[in-house]
Amino acid sequence: MKFIIQRNQLIASVQDVMKAISSRTAIPILTGMKIEVKQHGITLTGSNSDISIESYIPAEEDGIVNVENIEEGSIVLQAKYFPDIVKKLPEQTVEFEVDENLKVTIRSGKAEFNLNGQDAEEYPHLPKLQTDDSFEMPIDILKSLIKQTVFAVSTMETRPILTGVNVKLNNGQLSFTATDSHRLASREVTVKADNISDLSVVIPGKSLNELNKILDDTEETVEISVTNNQILFRTKHLIFLSRILDGNYPETSRLIPEQSKTTIQVNTKELLNTIDRASLLAKEEHNNVVRLTTMDNNVVEISSNSPEVGRVTEEITVQSFEGEELKISFSSKYMLDALKAVEVDEVKINFTGAMRPFIIRPLNDESILQLILPVRTY
Amino acid sequence: MKFIIQRNQLIASVQDVMKAISSRTAIPILTGMKIEVKQHGITLTGSNSDISIESYIPAEEDGIVNVENIEEGSIVLQAKYFPDIVKKLPEQTVEFEVDENLKVTIRSGKAEFNLNGQDAEEYPHLPKLQTDDSFEMPIDILKSLIKQTVFAVSTMETRPILTGVNVKLNNGQLSFTATDSHRLASREVTVKADNISDLSVVIPGKSLNELNKILDDTEETVEISVTNNQILFRTKHLIFLSRILDGNYPETSRLIPEQSKTTIQVNTKELLNTIDRASLLAKEEHNNVVRLTTMDNNVVEISSNSPEVGRVTEEITVQSFEGEELKISFSSKYMLDALKAVEVDEVKINFTGAMRPFIIRPLNDESILQLILPVRTY
Incomplete structure (x- = not known):
């Protein structure tokens, strides 16, 4: 040689x-x-x-x-x-x-x-996947599907299936969904998939993170094909093969509230920076909790309290406010992850009361959904 | 307030x-x-x-x-x-x-x-150092004195005094010397020091590393003053106070060979890259040893051998070669540290046989000295 x-x-x-x-x-x-x-x-x-x-x-x-x-x-x-x-x-x-x-x-x-x-x-032979049963999509779209969902997988091995992202293809609609049972992230796109039957598989979050690192952010095509226990991503000069997780992914659609009691529309970056500051005083606690309180005149107060260190409060003016007054507490980390994932200037947040999950979506875009369960503080 | x-x-x-x-x-x-x-x-x-x-x-x-x-x-x-x-x-x-x-x-x-x-x-009161007994120098010169010596201090607490840099002022000559007993680095400069008596103190290497990080690389002045157990560095808006190590610093001048049996003159970067490559195969060994062998026609061979992994050899042509043929082995880490510290395009290396310490100096500059003890390999 x-x-x-x-x-x-x-x-x-x-x-x-x-x-x-x-x-x-x-x-x-x-x-x-x-x-x-x-x-x-x-x-x-x-x-x-x-x-x-x-x-x-x-x-x-x-x-x-x-x-x-x-x-x-x-x-x-x-x-x-x-x-x-x-x-x-x-x-x-x-x-x-x-x-x-x-x-x-x-x-x-x-x-x-x-x-x-x-x-x-x-050296072991890699399984040769039959690639007749496949679909294609642009690499940059695949990368954003990964980035907008994979952070929400569970890191606990207690329910192994939740350490993966549920990838579903249904009538040309491709969806990625991840949840650690405290929050959920999902994204949907339309793909050309004439030659492939509908599918639902769970891919380890770690595999998708590595795939995202390797793929360049281009509009070139990646071909995706699935067998019983493997998924294959193929670009011009690269083959990426991942195992698929065994087991059934939980039905998540029921978690998503259909109605909303309080709706705010807010500048993403402003909310993100405010929550980031509010989270500073409680670094070591794993579920660093912040509180959101609606006030008069389209004002929302974000606050956090750490008895030993001190307290932080900040008001932001939202673009619009509809519905009931609200006091709700949630993990600042989950909120920051979700706001970073939506990748738009303005978001709409739908609340259904202080004890129910709430939903963050880009303004006028139903294809991305971030859901967070609140934290009880009293 | x-x-x-x-x-x-x-x-x-x-x-x-x-x-x-x-x-x-x-x-x-x-x-x-x-x-x-x-x-x-x-x-x-x-x-x-x-x-x-x-x-x-x-x-x-x-x-x-x-x-x-x-x-x-x-x-x-x-x-x-x-x-x-x-x-x-x-x-x-x-x-x-x-x-x-x-x-x-x-x-x-x-x-x-x-x-x-x-x-x-x-909050404890910082000691107020009397600063009549002080001298001044440009910050950038102080920074290079630190960078060219501090890496050679010992990291072992067995001889605490060697974890510091020996700072000496003698008749307006300021010298920094560090050694871990396997290698030595020293640098000398002339300073204006009319109002201060000669001194010799040992400053913890860690303190000097922090000082180097804080000081900006400018030609502005730093004022240095010493008492029994503290040294003070003062710039326009900064006061940096370090403790001084107790004990006597060993006399290092006897270590430095006065004559040379083999002298080579070589491009610093070329030698540095070659030794860097030769050191790749023995990453985990702490004293990753490379060998230098003089050949005919101003050629020097750098090689390294790791029985399990393999062998690497590379020849470089030196600028000049004088004296006896030589085969010598040394720590590649020490050599890389020394070559990085000299900060010049060409260095002169003086050897006094395979078992004696050798000296690396910038061409035509006696103020910087890097000394390395060879390693016995047979």
């Missing part, structure tokens, strides 16, 4: 694939990175118990030569050292050579690394 | 003073920050067992008003919350007010914080 590659191309691919490689794994060879060399290009593979990532570097693309002098073959390299080596090589051109004893030589400029490789035959 | 202050001024001072405040201290009030308000300005104070920092904000300076509506007084505020509060206040103007019950009100825009203060009378 032998090839000469452009370092920048290699660095980017290595960084992507590293996201699937863990130094703690029950299968020792999975601490390594598989490199597979074909005449048409190089494939790097990393894998752990949750996800597998394949990154492909074509030998030639758009008239630019990335890989030359190719002799086919494959090898597994210790992933602990490989990324730093690649990053710090002195020249743009890097030469790889593997001998029959699995000794790997990496040369760049006058630097020469001789590394012990492992037999690629011992 | 009462005042109105510009937030930017306050943020900068609070950040400086926080460097002396620790949440773990035997004296509870030292977890707080003292605020002292006089008609001419505000003084913030933080202190721990090693250092104390005072930052002064003049009420008016260069025609710009920083503090207004002043009613004199003083208070101690819990430092855990105060910096974040100041940073996140909504407006540029911030109003402070303290009532007779030590309740502190901080107002900015529509935000109001009510905090529990502590009596400033209970």
Whole structure:
């Protein structure tokens, strides 16, 4: 096996694939990175118990030569050292050579690394997903679906199914829903999905976080396909495979109140900064609670009290106010997460009394929903 | 007590003073920050067992008003919350007010914080150093003296005196020396010191690191004065006080070899990058050893070997080579630290055999010296 590659191309691919490689794994060879060399290009593979990532570097693309002098073959390299080596090589051109004893030589400029490789035959085969049953969407939309929901998954293993995001496809409507049973985040978009039957799967939140990190924010297409226990995301040069969580996701639609007793419309950033300040005095408490109190003249007061440290209050003027007077307490962290996720200038908040869940939505947009359960303070 | 202050001024001072405040201290009030308000300005104070920092904000300076509506007084505020509060206040103007019950009100825009203060009378008085016996130097020179030596102090408490930097003033020559007994770093400069007798004190490395962080890289003057157990650094608006370590600093001049058997002159960055690459394969070993071997034609080979992972070799061409052939092994970390500290394009390295300490100096500059003890590898 032998090839000469452009370092920048290699660095980017290595960084992507590293996201699937863990130094703690029950299968020792999975601490390594598989490199597979074909005449048409190089494939790097990393894998752990949750996800597998394949990154492909074509030998030639758009008239630019990335890989030359190719002799086919494959090898597994210790992933602990490989990324730093690649990053710090002195020249743009890097030469790889593997001998029959699995000794790997990496040369760049006058630097020469001789590394012990492992037999690629011992590396587990990734499941080949059949991709007829698939749908496509723009990468940037997928990224915003992830960002607007994944933070709300549960971090507790007591109900494992809640550590995932429920991905549903129903008549061309794709929805992502996450809840830790104290709050819920969901987002819906329309996709072209003529060739695929409706589906509902639960993807680990961690997998989606890694996927979001790897995908560039472009309008290019990602192809998504699902089997019984795996979901596959495929872009031009990347394959991202995640396991699917077992079990039934709870029916969440009943949680969402249908009517509203108090509605405010408010500048997102203003509310966010005010709640951020109100949360400062109670840093160490996990459910750092703030209180919202409606006042006269479209004014809302945000306050927080920490007996030992002190008290903070701030008034903001809302865009509009309708319905009953209200005093309600909630986790400032949940509120901040929700307000950051809606990504719009103005939000509408619908309350149904101090003890009922309330809903935050962008103004004039029903596709995003953030729901928060209040906290009893008396 | 009462005042109105510009937030930017306050943020900068609070950040400086926080460097002396620790949440773990035997004296509870030292977890707080003292605020002292006089008609001419505000003084913030933080202190721990090693250092104390005072930052002064003049009420008016260069025609710009920083503090207004002043009613004199003083208070101690819990430092855990105060910096974040100041940073996140909504407006540029911030109003402070303290009532007779030590309740502190901080107002900015529509935000109001009510905090529990502590009596400033209970805050320890900082020692007042007599500053007749002092000398001055430019801040940027002091910073480079610190940066070029402090990394070489010992981190082991077995010989406490080596955790400090030996600061000596001798006939207008100021020198900083640090050693952990495996390497030594020293730097000398000439200062104007007519009014001060010669001195030799040992300042904790940690104190100097904090001082370096606080001081801006300017050519303005810092005044330095010493008593039996404290050293004081004073700039225009800052007082930095550190304790001095007890005990005698070892005589280090005998360690420095007077003759040289092998001398190379080499591009600093080239050598640094090569050693950095050679050190990649042995990350976890604390004394990650590399070997330098002289070859023919002004070539030097840098190599490293880690039986389990592999081997790396790289040749560099040196600017000049004089004297005996040499094979020598040393800690790559020490070498990288030393090369970074010299801050010049070319260095001269003097070796006196494989078992003797060697010296790294900038070309044509005797004021900086980095010494490293080799490692026996056979």
